[in-house]
Amino acid sequence: MKILLYNSLTKQKEEFIPLRKGEVSMYVCGPTVYDYVHVGNMRPVVVFDTLRRFFNHVGYKVIYVSNYTDVDDRIIEKAQKTNKKETEISEFYIEAFADSATKINALKPTFTPKATQHIESMIAFIKVLIANGAAYENDGEVFFRVSKVETYGELSNVTQDELQVGARIDANPKKEHPNDFLLWKKTDDAGIKWDSPWGAGRPGWHTECVVMINDIFGKPLIDIHGGGFDLKFPHHENEIAQARAYANTGLANYWMHNGFINLNNQKMAKSTGNFVTAKDFIAEYGATSLRLLLLSTHYRSPVNLSADIIENTNNEVLRLQRTKQALVRHFALHPLKVIDDSLLLKFEEALADDLNTPNALSELYAVVKDLNILLRNPLKEEEKLAKLAHAFEVMLDVLGLDLGVKNLNEEDTKLLKDYENARKNKDFARSDALREELQKRGIF
Numbered sequence: 001m002k003i004l005l006y007n008s009l010t011k012q013k014e015e016f017i018p019l020r021k022g023e024v025s026m027y028v029c030g031p032t033v034y035d036y037v038h039v040g041n042m043r044p045v046v047v048f049d050t051l052r053r054f055f056n057h058v059g060y061k062v063i064y065v066s067n068y069t070d071v072d073d074r075i076i077e078k079a080q081k082t083n084k085k086e087t088e089i090s091e092f093y094i095e096a097f098a099d100s101a102t103k104i105n106a107l108k109p110t111f112t113p114k115a116t117q118h119i120e121s122m123i124a125f126i127k128v129l130i131a132n133g134a135a136y137e138n139d140g141e142v143f144f145r146v147s148k149v150e151t152y153g154e155l156s157n158v159t160q161d162e163l164q165v166g167a168r169i170d171a172n173p174k175k176e177h178p179n180d181f182l183l184w185k186k187t188d189d190a191g192i193k194w195d196s197p198w199g200a201g202r203p204g205w206h207t208e209c210v211v212m213i214n215d216i217f218g219k220p221l222i223d224i225h226g227g228g229f230d231l232k233f234p235h236h237e238n239e240i241a242q243a244r245a246y247a248n249t250g251l252a253n254y255w256m257h258n259g260f261i262n263l264n265n266q267k268m269a270k271s272t273g274n275f276v277t278a279k280d281f282i283a284e285y286g287a288t289s290l291r292l293l294l295l296s297t298h299y300r301s302p303v304n305l306s307a308d309i310i311e312n313t314n315n316e317v318l319r320l321q322r323t324k325q326a327l328v329r330h331f332a333l334h335p336l337k338v339i340d341d342s343l344l345l346k347f348e349e350a351l352a353d354d355l356n357t358p359n360a361l362s363e364l365y366a367v368v369k370d371l372n373i374l375l376r377n378p379l380k381e382e383e384k385l386a387k388l389a390h391a392f393e394v395m396l397d398v399l400g401l402d403l404g405v406k407n408l409n410e411e412d413t414k415l416l417k418d419y420e421n422a423r424k425n426k427d428f429a430r431s432d433a434l435r436e437e438l439q440k441r442g443i444f
């Protein structure tokens with residue numbers, strides 16, 4: 001199947017051609033773990049998990065890496081304020097993030113490297129950049145020499161001239177040029193630090209991801225690099241620049257960026273206080289609602305969170321759950337499995353077109369509509385019902401929508417049979433009592 005992806009680097013949709021046949025290498029920039037993440041931070045989790053699931057569905061093996069930035073000024077600041085170690089802060093928020101990711105039904109990444117586990121490689125990497133003239137040391141700090149990379153700006157389209165205007169304001173006198181960026185930061189405070197040939201310090205954020213990719217994949221070149229739009233510049237631009245200088249690669253063949261989430265028509269951001277944490281949102285509305293809400297908009301468009309959208313999405317989840325429950329009940333009493341993959345074709349085409357999840361959801365809803373019609377008289381067209389039920393299951397799985405509807409165990413099935421018999425015999429007192437019990441078990 002031909003899969004098209006919008007490549008932020010070339011600014012067009014391109015056919016996906018993997019570096020290795022049948023395999024996809026993916027890296028998605030993970031959170032800086034100094035606090036609970038907000039709902040906006042869950043968007044890349046959902047988007048790239050869905051892409052991964054789709055690749056799996058069409059037969060690719062996916063190596064999915066998402067990191068934790070566990071060394072950062074904000075972590076150090078929090079550790080000092082609360083009299084804790086940096087690792088206590090970062091481990092706590094890593095767990096909180098992983099918990100939200102699990103709840104939202106994201107598959108566990110193949111690898112979740114932490115920046116602090118790769119410091120030695122970062123030092124070695126920076127040494128290479130210094131040796132080949134792409135970086136220089138000055139008074140315990142190391143900077144990247146942006147002028148060494150002719151293609152600088154290829155991703156974000158920021159020109160070196162434009163950069164200079166912005167950089168002049170807070171120019172660091174240690175830099176040769178205002179555009180140069182930090183690879184190794186000198187540290188003389190009480191915060192976490194590591195010894196290096198340039199003195200005690202810690203790595204710059206842009207070096208972390210490129211080195212973790214290099215460590216895990218064996219070279220700085222993968223298929224897909226993902227993250228939010230806001231990471232394009234400077235973070236991803238600077239990642240590419242280092243890969244160019246280190247191994248003359250562009251780091252990734254496809255760069256994918258997801259849009260923001262707006263709250264009250266403003267970008268959700270910790271820095272402005274305009275945010276809801278993922279943890280709180282999930283506790284209030286449920287993780288499946290959040291996942292469906294995020295999938296209802298194309299990943300490159302902004303999502304506007306409003307009470308209306310949340311309510312509509314919750315109703316949609318309930319509708320899906322009711323259909324699934326009706327199917328579970330029906331097939332518990334009348335087991336039948338028939339597979340017709342042609343029912344998935346349009347759904348797959350939508351996802352193969354730059355992960356068009358809104359169109360894929362339209363296909364899911366069309367199947368649900370057909371199922372609901374058939375479920376009114378389920379024994380009339382049993383085979384058709386079974387085919388559509390299978391397509392429904394596959395679609396839910398590819399989209400990662402866990403409706404929380406369980407399959408029935410033996411006892412459940414017996415209760416359900418008793419209920420059906422009581423109804424047939426017009427024993428309404430008994431059928432009402434059994435229905436109540438079945439409701440308690442989440443079967444109705």
Ligand SMILES: [Zn+2]
Nearest residue numbers: 029030209235
């Ligand atoms: Zn990154």
